[in-house]
Amino acid sequence: MAEVVLKNIKKVYPNTEKSKKKKGNDEKKQKHKITEEGELAVKNINLEIADKEFIVLVGPSGCGKSTTLRMVAGLEEISGGELMIDGKKMNDVPPKDRDIAMVFQSYALYPHMTVRENMEFPLKLRKYSKEEIRKRVDQAAQILGIEEYLNRKPKALSGGQRQRVAIGRAIVREPKVLLMDEPLSNLDAKLRNQMRAEIIKLRQRINTTFLYVTHDQTEAMTLGDRIVIMKDGIIQQIGTPQEVFEHPANLFVAGFIGMPQMNFYHAELIKENGTYMAALEGVRISLSEEKQKNLAEHGISPCDITLGVRPEHITLSDDKEKSIHGIVDVSEMMGSAVHLHVNACGRDTIIIVQTMDLSDEKRKMTVSGSTIGFTFSGSVAHIFDKETGKNLEF
Amino acid sequence: MEKTIKKFWPIFVVPTLAAFLVGFLWPFLQGLYLSFCKFITIDKADWNGLKNYIFALTETNFQHSFWFTALFTIVSTICINIAAFAIALALTRNFKGTNTFRSIFFMPNLIGGIVLGYIWNILLNCVLSLLGKPLLSLYAPYGFIGLVILMCWQQIGYMMIIYIAGLQSIPNDYLEAASIDGASNWKVLWKIKIPNVMPSITICLFLSLTNGFKLFDQNLALTGGDPNHQTEMLALNIYETFYGRSGAAWKGYGQAKAVLFCILVIAISLIQLRATRSKEVQQ
Numbered sequence: 082m083a084e085v086v087l088k089n090i091k092k093v094y095p096n097t098e099k100s101k102k103k104k105g106n107d108e109k110k111q112k113h114k115i116t117e118e119g120e121l122a123v124k125n126i127n128l129e130i131a132d133k134e135f136i137v138l139v140g141p142s143g144c145g146k147s148t149t150l151r152m153v154a155g156l157e158e159i160s161g162g163e164l165m166i167d168g169k170k171m172n173d174v175p176p177k178d179r180d181i182a183m184v185f186q187s188y189a190l191y192p193h194m195t196v197r198e199n200m201e202f203p204l205k206l207r208k209y210s211k212e213e214i215r216k217r218v219d220q221a222a223q224i225l226g227i228e229e230y231l232n233r234k235p236k237a238l239s240g241g242q243r244q245r246v247a248i249g250r251a252i253v254r255e256p257k258v259l260l261m262d263e264p265l266s267n268l269d270a271k272l273r274n275q276m277r278a279e280i281i282k283l284r285q286r287i288n289t290t291f292l293y294v295t296h297d298q299t300e301a302m303t304l305g306d307r308i309v310i311m312k313d314g315i316i317q318q319i320g321t322p323q324e325v326f327e328h329p330a331n332l333f334v335a336g337f338i339g340m341p342q343m344n345f346y347h348a349e350l351i352k353e354n355g356t357y358m359a360a361l362e363g364v365r366i367s368l369s370e371e372k373q374k375n376l377a378e379h380g381i382s383p384c385d386i387t388l389g390v391r392p393e394h395i396t397l398s399d400d401k402e403k404s405i406h407g408i409v410d411v412s413e414m415m416g417s418a419v420h421l422h423v424n425a426c427g428r429d430t431i432i433i434v435q436t437m438d439l440s441d442e443k444r445k446m447t448v449s450g451s452t453i454g455f456t457f458s459g460s461v462a463h464i465f466d467k468e469t470g471k472n473l474e475f
Numbered sequence: 476m477e478k479t480i481k482k483f484w485p486i487f488v489v490p491t492l493a494a495f496l497v498g499f500l501w502p503f504l505q506g507l508y509l510s511f512c513k514f515i516t517i518d519k520a521d522w523n524g525l526k527n528y529i530f531a532l533t534e535t536n537f538q539h540s541f542w543f544t545a546l547f548t549i550v551s552t553i554c555i556n557i558a559a560f561a562i563a564l565a566l567t568r569n570f571k572g573t574n575t576f577r578s579i580f581f582m583p584n585l586i587g588g589i590v591l592g593y594i595w596n597i598l599l600n601c602v603l604s605l606l607g608k609p610l611l612s613l614y615a616p617y618g619f620i621g622l623v624i625l626m627c628w629q630q631i632g633y634m635m636i637i638y639i640a641g642l643q644s645i646p647n648d649y650l651e652a653a654s655i656d657g658a659s660n661w662k663v664l665w666k667i668k669i670p671n672v673m674p675s676i677t678i679c680l681f682l683s684l685t686n687g688f689k690l691f692d693q694n695l696a697l698t699g700g701d702p703n704h705q706t707e708m709l710a711l712n713i714y715e716t717f718y719g720r721s722g723a724a725w726k727g728y729g730q731a732k733a734v735l736f737c738i739l740v741i742a743i744s745l746i747q748l749r750a751t752r753s754k755e756v757q758q
Contacts, residue, residue: 185648
């Protein structure tokens with residue numbers, strides 16, 4: 082149980098002779114931030130994780146989330162900045178002395194040891210008494226429901242069972258910080274959902290600080306107290322799941338969080354009689370009071386914008402003047418909802434329509450090839466700068 | 476497709492089967508039969524019962540060769556494998572020039588045994604004469620040590636390559652997990668690396684055991700069995716029995732010794748494979 086603080090943490094992979102000789106194009110160099118110093122994998126990360134908090138690092142492949150986690154674990158050298166665990170600087174402390182435990186994506190269970198031996202291993206290395214080891218292993222096995230597999234070797238276990246053992250090996254030591262590197266990525270969708278719930282339950286039973294890495298935004302949203310969204314080694318936004326969903330800081334966060342992803346349109350921000358409105362395809366959408374206030378506070382002038390609306394916030398509309406029109410390309414029946422892919426405003430718009438809300442007349446509109454009208458409220462519209470992608474309300 | 480292949484099975488099976496029967500099974504069975512005979516050529520063989528085997532098992536030189544070979548095999552297997560594993564460990568720590576070192580260590584294996592034997596004969600005899608000690612062929616303990624040095628020099632590089640492959644196949648996650656669990660380098664070696672390179676250990680032990688038992692050309696070139704058959708290993712003893720003496724009886728004795736030798740090597744290899752295979756793990 083401890084507070085973890087990352088101050089200006091940086092990771093640079095030094096240029097090797099080979100990489101110096103490689104002639105990549107400038108765009109590639111820009112994307113990977115290749116400087117004279119080397120390749121910049123993580124850039125000045127600042128993050129304060131409170132005691133017993135569950136923090137999720139989320140982002141696409143290569144965004145630096147695993148590198149950050151590995152720096153906290155001590156598996157990667159920290160190129161710059163300070164890492165503090167429980168108030169102590171940990172930059173040069175070897176992994177075994179950081180009082181952390183880690184669950185790997187590949188489980189990393191020792192194949193020549195039984196489940197019990199795997200779980201006993203860290204305790205034996207720390208010279209715990211036999212009774213204490215037995216007690217802790219039995220307790221962890223009971224929490225994770227793996228008592229009956231204790232004498233099996235990892236190869237005789239399923240993916241989900243192996244994952245439980247890996248978690249068991251991590252929690253027997255009662256570490257200050259529990260690190261998890263995409264622990265559910267190797268599981269099938271059904272098992273992943275089940276294990277996600279198990280981790281939530283586990284979190285309630287063991288009081289420790291969690292740092293969890295995933296590329297799956299659903300995992301991030303359901304598990305984290307706060308989510309850290311990363312891209313190209315830079316933190317894009319830190320916030321609770323609700324905050325990042327409702328108030329994305331930029332286009333990347335808006336597009337990354339939420340499934341299906343947010344719809345974006347080229348639109349115009351206009352101001353009439355002191356009121357901000359978004360104009361899209363001739364339809365004017367009045368923004369909510371909160372948005373009016375935020376935009377006014379930042380002194381935003383009328384300009385071209387990228388307008389973002391989540392698929393679940395769009396409603397079908399018969400009003401020909403106040404709705405945007407498009408043609409249904411694909412209609413996907415998901416059971417409780419229909420996902421419509423509509424060709425509107427020159428791009429693909431996804432609309433989620435709850436089936437229980439559909440009248441027979443509207444149901445006919447959801448068939449591929451039909452023309453539909455839709456609209457959305459100004460309170461759910463997100464206004465982004467067209468050039469920088471930054472949310473203009475921030 | 477499968478049906479068509481099944482239809483033409485003789486085309487695929489017969490060439491290999493014929494080669495196996497003609498090139499291996501028939502000569503082996505004939506050799507087995509000849510080990511019970513007195514013969515000069517294989518078509519003029521007279522049945523001699525178990526006399527050849529009784530002679531082979533009671534001959535002092537053959538018994539001495541067996542113990543000498545066994546001792547040599549044990550010592551060389553231990554030396555080769557410990558040194559090869561240690562070098563493999565050193566050369567899998569990403570420092571500069573590892574590939575060059577790997578090539579250098581592997582090179583002695585490319586030179587034939589007879590050539591190596593003569594080179595080391597000259598080298599060791601030079602050193603011994605400078606130190607004022609008896610030469611290899613005049614003092615059996617030096618001959619023994621010379622053979623061990625020669626075998627180590629020749630085989631360490633080969634075994635090293637197998638160990639390097641084994642060490643590199645250990646997933647990095649195991650080592651990282653162990654370092655987080657609190658394992659020191661020594662513990663990582665004993666508790667993680669060695670159990671996970673058991674397949675390589677099995678192969679290397681098998682190769683060095685069988686190579687040790689079957690050693691012939693290095694033995695012939697380095698000491699030639701001198702002094703007075705004291706450094707004569709089993710293969711050289713069989714060769715000397717078969718080709719070194721004239722008379723129908725000696726061929727039979729040599730053949731019986733060869734069969735005993737074959738059984739011995741197979742038995743030791745199987746025991747070793749069984750012992751180490753049981754410790755192998757599937758990742």
